[in-house]
Every structure is written in structure tokens, then in C-alpha cells.
Amino acid sequence: MALGIPTLDNLAGDWIPMEQVENMPAVHNFNHMLVVNRDLTSYFYYPGGIYPWKKGHPMTTLTIDGQEYQATETRCFPYKALRRNRYCNGTSVETDTRMINESRNVMCRITAINTTILQRRITLTLRVPGKLMADGIGVSNGTLRLGVVSIVRPARKPDAVSVEKDTVIWRWVAELPKGGSTHIEFTAGDEVSTQNAQTDANVTKWATGFNSYFDACKTNWEDRWADAFTPGNKHFSGHLPVLKSNDAALMRNYYVGVWTMLALERTQFPVNKRSFITSGEREDGTQFYWDASMQSTTWALLEPTGMKATLRRWLVQNPRTGQASGYALDLRTVKGFDITHYNRINGYAFNACTIFKTIDEYLRVTNDHAFLDEKLENGKSVIAAMDALATDWETLPKGHDGLANYGENNNLLECAPAYINCVSSCNAQDIWMMRQMAKWYLLHNNKVRAKELETEAAALLPKVMSLYEPGAGVWNAWQLNGKRVELRHCVDFIYTGNALKSDLSATQKSEMVSFVKQELLTRDWMRAMSLKDSAAINSDRPDHGPMGAYDGWVPLTVNTMWNLGDPGSAYKFYCRTAVVTSEGPFAQAREFFGPNRTAYDAPVRIAARQGCMKECISGVAFSDVVITTFFGFVPEAGNKHVVADPSTPRPFSGELRNIHFAGKEFTLKAGHNGVKIISE
The missing domain is CATH 2.70.98.40 (Glycoside hydrolase, family 65, N-terminal domain)
Incomplete structure (x- = not known):
């Protein structure tokens, strides 16, 4: 082409x-x-x-x-x-x-x-x-x-x-x-x-x-595939960058990620004519917030108009409801919301932070800061709705040391019986959301509210940091029965590690990365839960247990490894996983199979048991991580920096062409000297 x-x-x-x-x-x-x-x-x-x-x-x-x-x-x-x-x-x-x-x-x-x-x-x-x-x-x-x-x-x-x-x-x-x-x-x-x-x-x-x-x-x-990478195409309201590199594995994962995204595009729903569902097997129009959040940058680049229309619906949803909207948006519905105040999480515990993250990335990637002042169907402004998400934890029931209780198994990982109540991942995300919200308020000249949020985040920080297990690289949870339980799961590594990357010591970062490399990564894939986790024997679902991993966990783990100081290992692992695409696009989960499935070189395949589905939108994170992590395209609120850590040497060479930002197209060139911006 x-x-x-x-x-x-x-x-x-x-x-x-x-x-x-x-x-x-x-x-x-x-x-x-x-x-x-x-x-x-x-x-x-x-x-x-x-x-x-x-x-x-x-x-x-x-x-x-x-x-x-x-x-x-x-x-x-x-x-x-x-x-x-x-x-x-x-x-x-x-x-x-x-x-x-x-x-x-x-x-x-x-x-x-x-x-x-x-x-x-x-x-x-x-x-x-x-x-x-x-x-x-x-x-x-x-x-x-x-x-x-x-x-x-x-x-x-x-x-x-x-x-x-x-x-x-x-x-x-x-x-x-x-x-x-x-x-x-x-x-x-x-x-x-x-x-x-x-x-x-x-x-x-x-x-x-x-x-x-x-x-x-x-x-x-073929036409849809070409449109996805063509500036000014007739189908999408945006376009994706073209990746050029001599590293075949890097190229493979990036473009298979985009294949996954296009496979899940749907043009028949009223929320927007260019929408992205979670998986094709589910009821028509189902879009899970958590899964979709993993493609946020890619979504904002390819389809900013449709993303904005969809986020207007996301922002009026109640993150605590136990209704269907407590897990996913119905793209067939254009109106309605639940204003009931629930005294606990009834849907997914990660709703608030994943909805917030997706809005935040839309704002930063599209530079559409005017969106913050738009009024939503419920009468709130976008900035007020984001504030509500960032502070949703305040009225949740509390456990040990005032940490928010994020519910039971059905609210969190569904198949990890010990991963309940006061977990580090969601509490750490509360810190990150309040800090990020403060940045948006500073741009809005509301220094008072920004200071309040920063102060609240600072007060919560030591409580979350106390959950770290020194020397092990893992995090604990306080259960409501008073037990402090060690959790050896990638979700804590991903969500706690990224939220607190500026607060963790060099030793803690090193220990966390070592835990992942020694207990989770395999030759071709990873385990969501360590075989050493106390709940491993009772957690066999492929996406969140020890015998496989949700596809989205892989690029999110790569991103956190990179951010915690080991870009070389992160990149090598990412490239090793390209072999799984011999089976097709990214899915809900891949599992280890056969008599050798507990070994480092265990064979891996797309899982089907226990409700695991074929293509899943979380797999687009394999493309997202190339853009945001390997090339560092992470515009800050206020555009002070467009590229994160540009001086960090890259363990590969390549170019990301036709990146659209602030009305212009530019190229990022990566190599051993870091990343350079080349205007077009």
C-alpha cells in the first residue's frame, strides 16, 4: 500500500x-x-x-x-x-x-x-x-x-x-x-x-x-483499513499514526492491535455511527468501560468525534449502580441515567477510575479543553462530573485506616477470591485522579479546588503506601474481617505502580519489576496471578487467574515496567508476545494449555472457557502502548510537554508518522538517543 x-x-x-x-x-x-x-x-x-x-x-x-x-x-x-x-x-x-x-x-x-x-x-x-x-x-x-x-x-x-x-x-x-x-x-x-x-x-x-x-x-x-491511517479520510473523524520499524514483532503487535479495533467497530448504533463494542459475542451494543479505557489514546486519535459523543453518555452513568450500566454502556440508548446514591459499589469497582482515565486521555490527546465546560444531560458540566469521579471514594464505606472498601469478588476480579475490600489498586487510583483533577482545575484558574484535591491526595498517600510488602514487590489488601492479605497479582502492579510511580522509591520499583519478571512473565505470554498467590489454586479463570491472562494486562504491564525503570525488559517482553498473533487478533484472554502449562515455556492459545470471548477491545492496548509508552506521546494537561521522557534511550528504532495534535501532523522518531519530534 x-x-x-x-x-x-x-x-x-x-x-x-x-x-x-x-x-x-x-x-x-x-x-x-x-x-x-x-x-x-x-x-x-x-x-x-x-x-x-x-x-x-x-x-x-x-x-x-x-x-x-x-x-x-x-x-x-x-x-x-x-x-x-x-x-x-x-x-x-x-x-x-x-x-x-x-x-x-x-x-x-x-x-x-x-x-x-x-x-x-x-x-x-x-x-x-x-x-x-x-x-x-x-x-x-x-x-x-x-x-x-x-x-x-x-x-x-x-x-x-x-x-x-x-x-x-x-x-x-x-x-x-x-x-x-x-x-x-x-x-x-x-x-x-x-x-x-x-x-x-x-x-x-x-x-x-x-x-x-x-x-x-x-x-x-481494505478501504476501512486504509481510512484508519489516512489523514482527511472519508470515514473516520481522525486517523492513526503509521508505524515504521525494522522490528517485525513491534510492527506485528501494533498493526494487529488496530485490526482488533476495526473488527469491533460498529456503525449501526445511535450513540455514534462509529462506535467500538467490547466483544462481538455479547448482546448488541455492549461497551464495557474498563475494557474500552485501554484503547483511550488510539480511540481519541482515530475517532475523536465518536469518542466525545460516547463520553457524554459515560459521564452521566452512575459508577456504583448494580444495573447493566454499572458494568457497560448500551450503545443503543442515547438518554437516561441513574441518580440514586448507593452506599457501596454494586457494579465494577474500577468504573470511576477507568471512566475518568478515558475522559482525561480524550482531553489531552484531542486538546479539546473546551469540553470541560460543556453541560451534560444531567445538568452537570464535564469538569464537575470528573471531580465527582475523582472523589467518588470519599463516600464509600471505609475499612482499615480509612481506606475505601471496593467490594467483593464480583466487583473486582470475579475469580480471585482474596482480591476484595481495601485493595491498593483502586485506592491508589483515587490519589492519581485527585492529582490529575487538580491539574485541570489549575488550567481553569480554580486554585482553591486544586489545592483541596492535592491536600486530600497527600493525606491518602501514606495509607496506600502502607499496603506495600517490603522486599516482595507486591501489595496487600485489608479485608473487612481484619486480615491483611498479600496479593500477587498484575492488577496491583499495573494500577498501583502507575498511579504512584513518582512516589515509589527506587528499591520499591525494582522489587515490583522483579516480582513481575520472576512470577508473572513467561516466554510468550504472562500469568495474571502468580502461581505463588495464596488464592492461585482457586482462581483458574484464564483472564485473571494463574493459568493465563486477559490480553489487556500484557500491554498495561509493559507500560508499568517501562515507567518503573526497566524499558529494556518491557520492550523485549512485548515483542516476545507477537507469536500469539499467529492465531489472529487480540482476544479477551489467552490461556496456557497442555501438561506443561505451569512452565515458563507453556504453550498459549486464545481461551474460550468460563466466558472468555474472541476479539476484545482491550487488545487495542497493544497499539496504545506503542504510541504512549514506546514513543512517549503523552500530552500533559496544558500542553507543557507533548512527549514523555524524550531523552530516555529507546531499545528500538522506528518512526511514528502522521500523529495529529493541536491541528498539526508530526512524526516521532525513536532510537538509542531518545525521541525527537519532526514537524511535517
Whole structure:
């Protein structure tokens, strides 16, 4: 490409043996998502959320010469998912599954190759559950979802059509020479039953013009990919920087992070036409604050208009509510908020700090300081809403030494039974928020409020610092039963370490980094919880336990390692993790598997058990950390500095081009002498 970015085919994962795959590849079309099944042709597609797994469409299955074969390998691309089995009794079969842009549609091409040394006749059969339509070819199925009809049609008329019970069978016969191939295709669509005629018209159109629609699936993705990096593009209100480096692992993680972001873009929601959901399997329009906060800088650069519209909704949400909004925003809803004062955390404990962090990064990256004075739906100004988030802890119930009680397991890590109550991470974030809020008040000429917040932060600091475990590099929590419990988890390292990086001693920083390197990092990935944590035996969920890690923890850990004084190790670890992208984009979590899963070199894969989903927006942090940490693009409130620690030697060389800030584009050039700003 002229932009100098990888092509979509460059981004593709590798062929992965099916026995190593736990979470199958997905396809996204900027409105919906499908996940392919373990056979060669069926898939899960259920607009509005497919988890737990729902069929949605008829499970169309393939037989070759009367025998059904499972896929033995699979490969993930941004615009398609491939499956194959090269050993179908003399026939090699590969299938290619795609979705038309922003449509309720699925397309599948099946290619069969004669792998014998002789000419032979093969019979390909597709079995489609449903009723035969009036034309004697199409299949209609209204049994999978109440009030919804799915229609499936072949692109080429079958040689024979028959019906067995509630299944329609299409057959094609081909004479193939040695090495010869043939292909068949089908397409499917769905809508509410009252639109049955329109659905059939669409599916017929797609089947008749199969090749052009199939090719357009890729073209539309290519256009969106190019738009993401093009200043003044016609789709996004901003654009992302172009990364250039000779380090293939750095390039790989950065661009796969952007792939993850675009996979989760949705254009059908009223909050904004360019929104980013958390995961495609969830109920339509679900955007978790915590996950989305990890892509804050990338989001602000690529889609500042949509981000601002979304943050207006975030800022009127109640961070303590136990309703759905206590965890996530519904992008289908444009009005409404909960003003009830709850005397404890009912949703996620990290809501206040992650919402605040995202607003703060939007303000700094876009330079849109006027946003602070805008009035929200609830009548508050943005700056007042931020103040409320920064001081939300004040009215929470208190535990030991006046530390805020952030609730129980369901409010924090959900699967780490000891990680409860007065934890260092959230209390440390309270200090950081008040300090950051003071900076915004100083810019607003409110020195009195700024001083109040700084004083309050200073009073809380020694209470949080007392939770540190000297010599161990880890933090304790005070539980409400009076026990002081040691926690060996990456969340304390990340959120406490970053919040207090200017307060920690050199010894504490070194001890914290050593803990991570010795107990959490592995060859290709990391453990969210140390195997030495007292709760490790009872904490086996892949995202937060000792047998894997939430994908977002990896770049956030890298960022904290860098900020605590070990950029070399942080960068090396980041690059080592690029091998996991052979399976595709970043996900909710990756797990260690097999008999060697407690070892340093344990194999790793995308997890599915215990609710872990495919692509997750937190994975965009792999791109965010390149921009904010490796290149140091961290504008301060007031723009005194745009690049953090520019004199720190970088353990790599490269350029980040077309960074948009304060109405201008510039390039950051990084190397062993630090980072230089080059005007464009």
C-alpha cells in the first residue's frame, strides 16, 4: 500500500492445527460477527449476541463422496476465516467464509482438489436444515429464532436436490483430473419474518452475483483499513499514526492491535455511527468501560468525534449502580441515567477510575479543553462530573485506616477470591485522579479546588503506601474481617505502580519489576496471578487467574515496567508476545494449555472457557502502548510537554508518522538517543 502499512493478507494468522484451537476464528462486517464451527462449513451467527453459542442460521454441512469431514486446520484473516482438511480420502477441501459489509449476510466458498494421481469423479453435498422453497432450490428456516427467518441459497444450481425430513440436500458431481479442482458456494441471510420476501430477494441477489459480492467483502475491509491511517479520510473523524520499524514483532503487535479495533467497530448504533463494542459475542451494543479505557489514546486519535459523543453518555452513568450500566454502556440508548446514591459499589469497582482515565486521555490527546465546560444531560458540566469521579471514594464505606472498601469478588476480579475490600489498586487510583483533577482545575484558574484535591491526595498517600510488602514487590489488601492479605497479582502492579510511580522509591520499583519478571512473565505470554498467590489454586479463570491472562494486562504491564525503570525488559517482553498473533487478533484472554502449562515455556492459545470471548477491545492496548509508552506521546494537561521522557534511550528504532495534535501532523522518531519530534 502507498501508506506503507501492512496489507490485510500480511496481517493474517497462520494455519493452526485444530487440536490446538480452543476459540475458533471470527469474521466481522462492522455490524455483526460470526464464529466458524469445527467442521468445514457451518458457523454461529446470531445478530444481537451469540454467547452462549446460538446457531442463528441453519448449520449447513458438507459431505465429500458421502462422508462428512471435520476441519483439521483453521486460519484467521481480518475479512475471512479459512478452514481445511487436506485428507478427505483423496480430496483436499478448503472453505472460505466471509460477510458482506454491514449486512445480515454470510457467504461461503468451498474448493475441492483431487489429490490422487488419477482422474476421478467426486460428489459434493451440502445439507441445509429447513424447508425447500417454491423454486425447488432455496431453503427457508424459521425455527432457530422466534419471528426470524433465515434463507440459504447456492450460487450455482445443484445437479440434484432432495429432501430428508427437515433437511434439504444439494448435490454437485465433478470429474476432476489429477490436481484438478472445483468449487461450490452458498450464501445466507436473515430478517424478521415480516420481511421474508425482501430477505429472499437479497439472498438471491447475493447468490446470483456471488463472485462480485464475495470480492467486495475484502475490498470493503481494505478501504476501512486504509481510512484508519489516512489523514482527511472519508470515514473516520481522525486517523492513526503509521508505524515504521525494522522490528517485525513491534510492527506485528501494533498493526494487529488496530485490526482488533476495526473488527469491533460498529456503525449501526445511535450513540455514534462509529462506535467500538467490547466483544462481538455479547448482546448488541455492549461497551464495557474498563475494557474500552485501554484503547483511550488510539480511540481519541482515530475517532475523536465518536469518542466525545460516547463520553457524554459515560459521564452521566452512575459508577456504583448494580444495573447493566454499572458494568457497560448500551450503545443503543442515547438518554437516561441513574441518580440514586448507593452506599457501596454494586457494579465494577474500577468504573470511576477507568471512566475518568478515558475522559482525561480524550482531553489531552484531542486538546479539546473546551469540553470541560460543556453541560451534560444531567445538568452537570464535564469538569464537575470528573471531580465527582475523582472523589467518588470519599463516600464509600471505609475499612482499615480509612481506606475505601471496593467490594467483593464480583466487583473486582470475579475469580480471585482474596482480591476484595481495601485493595491498593483502586485506592491508589483515587490519589492519581485527585492529582490529575487538580491539574485541570489549575488550567481553569480554580486554585482553591486544586489545592483541596492535592491536600486530600497527600493525606491518602501514606495509607496506600502502607499496603506495600517490603522486599516482595507486591501489595496487600485489608479485608473487612481484619486480615491483611498479600496479593500477587498484575492488577496491583499495573494500577498501583502507575498511579504512584513518582512516589515509589527506587528499591520499591525494582522489587515490583522483579516480582513481575520472576512470577508473572513467561516466554510468550504472562500469568495474571502468580502461581505463588495464596488464592492461585482457586482462581483458574484464564483472564485473571494463574493459568493465563486477559490480553489487556500484557500491554498495561509493559507500560508499568517501562515507567518503573526497566524499558529494556518491557520492550523485549512485548515483542516476545507477537507469536500469539499467529492465531489472529487480540482476544479477551489467552490461556496456557497442555501438561506443561505451569512452565515458563507453556504453550498459549486464545481461551474460550468460563466466558472468555474472541476479539476484545482491550487488545487495542497493544497499539496504545506503542504510541504512549514506546514513543512517549503523552500530552500533559496544558500542553507543557507533548512527549514523555524524550531523552530516555529507546531499545528500538522506528518512526511514528502522521500523529495529529493541536491541528498539526508530526512524526516521532525513536532510537538509542531518545525521541525527537519532526514537524511535517
